[in-house]
Amino acid sequence: MAKSTLNLGLEVKRALLGIGLGLLFVPALVFAFGxxxxxxxxxxxxxxxxxxxxxxxKGAPGAVGLVxxxxxxxxxxxxxxxxxxxxxxxxxxx
Numbered sequence: 001m002a003k004s005t006l007n008l009g010l011e012v013k014r015a016l017l018g019i020g021l022g023l024l025f026v027p028a029l030v031f032a033f034g035x036x037x038x039x040x041x042x043x044x045x046x047x048x049x050x051x052x053x054x055x056x057x058k059g060a061p062g063a064v065g066l067v068x069x070x071x072x073x074x075x076x077x078x079x080x081x082x083x084x085x086x087x088x089x090x091x092x093x094x
Contacts, residue, residue, distance in 0.1 A: 019071055
């Protein structure tokens with residue numbers, strides 16, 4: 001049986017880890033793979049991060065999505081699993 005209560009402390013840790021990855025690790029990956037796939041970027045990783053953080057401060061959807069993406073994927077995965085477990089329990093026995 002699935003645990004139905006929310007552990008707020010654990011959820012805050014997950015959110016902070018996901019947002020931290022979105023602020024540091026994911027943009028570095030985007031920069032690196034962009035250079036591989038598209039060629040040299042006119043600036044450095046620091047310039048790319050500065051532009052990203054400025055866009056994030058302005059509320060640009062792309063920047064917000066990039067930063068919140070890792071945590072959003074975890075939430076989506078957990079929701080999908082919970083719905084699948086619920087659907088599996090509600091099926092009649094054969």
